[in-house]
């Protein structure tokens with residue numbers, strides 16, 4: 330409709346300008362207003378409400394992208410519900426991350442005072458689910474053939490990142506790290522109030538695989554930072570020391586009905602054990618660990634988490650701990666440092682060698698996974714290609730039939746990756762051969778793998794010294810940057826007879842003097 334005295338042409342321009350202004354204003358609302366002000370603005374009048382909720386909710390989408398990576402629901406192409414999802418997800422996440430308080434008045438909001446305890450309370454669970462969502466965004470597939478189904482599922486933490494970008498380029502991981510600083514979620518590590526010394530070995534909670542423990546494990550790199558985490562509280566070390574020396578029958582690394590659930594309790598005790606040795610002032614390795622360049626310490630993964638990815642970092646740094654054979658039994662009984670017994674001190678690889686306080690190992694995937702060339706003696710000790718037996722087929726079938734998360738066990742014989750390695754131990758060169766077995770998602774987080782490897786020495790004729798084998802079994806954390814587990818002497822026997830201890834290795838980039846063939850900025854020599 331023409332306005333009197335104003336040429337139609339000018340009117341069109343005015344309308345255009347007005348349109349641009351509306352767009353500009355709503356863009357500013359999207360970007361500039363904080364959540365609290367946004368809510369106040371929205372309540373001011375109908376026009377303000379339209380600006381916030383109009384345009385099919387595009388404003389929420391813009392706010393979402395200012396904070397988070399491209400979400401899984403968009404990657405999977407659910408365009409129709411996208412815009413509504415953006416609003417809901419944005420509010421849920423911001424409420425839990427307690428960047429805001431109860432502004433959005435979502436039912437079941439986690440309050441800013443949220444304090445983690447057992448991880449089982451409803452509010453803790455809601456927050457843990459949001460953290461998991463931020464870490465990976467993957468739903469558990471309801472299928473026994475999960476490897477096929479999920480091979481292409483991307484996780485949203487790095488939705489538009491290429492491998493090699495540093496972790497905090499991921500908005501999601503940045504939000505998670507901010508959240509960690511505000512809560513006690515990593516500070517209650519191992520403080521679940523259980524007296525491990527009072528428990529019989531059979532009562533140890535190796536079936537406990539809660540989402541809280543899983544997320545604490547996944548966030549391990551934050552626990553090896555010096556910034557805010559200098560280890561002052563050493564409570565829990567006795568339990569950790571006992572757990573890491575337990576034999577493979579008493580404390581299996583993999584457990585659950587299908588034998589493919591990671592024993593998160595045990596893994597957390599390993600993290601605690603190494604934190605104590607690396608971060609406690611006065612411990613021999615602490616100054617060496619602190620002296621490492623940032624990129625030479627355990628780090629986050631740098632690309633999207635995926636299920637069953639064939640990749641293995643090239644350079645690894647780490648340590649292993651041991652005590653004398655007689656002392657192991659004292660530790661396993663929980664008697665170290667109790668009563669009249671002195672605290673048994675762990676001996677650590679390299680702790681007396683200031684030139685190489687950490688062990689260095691180079692690992693590389695083999696071009697073929699041909700199991701026919703795999704040493705049968707190694708396999709006998711490691712069971713690298715032997716899929717764990719399902720303990721209770723009936724229960725599992727019922728679970729699948731009810732649409733619950735499938736255990737989705739992996740066939741180790743057909744979906745594993747072989748690798749070789751070299752390293753130096755007290756100036757003696759050793760070799761390694763091993764396998765990576767992809768594991769099902771653990772509590773909804775993909776990318777876990779079982780690692781088995783045999784460390785061996787060869788004589789001048791290149792034959793293996795079968796009397797000096799050291800077996801390793803451990804867990805590769807999602808993202809493939811850290812592995813922790815157990816070494817043992819295969820000639821000593823299993824169960825109570827087992828002579829064993831803990832090890833840790835983490836992937837590091839090439840250093841300046843590196844002359845390796847795979848030398849590149851990230852030194853990861855990743856596989857296919």
Ligand SMILES: [Zn+2]
Pocket residue numbers: 644838839840843844845846847848849852
């Ligand atoms: Zn290198």
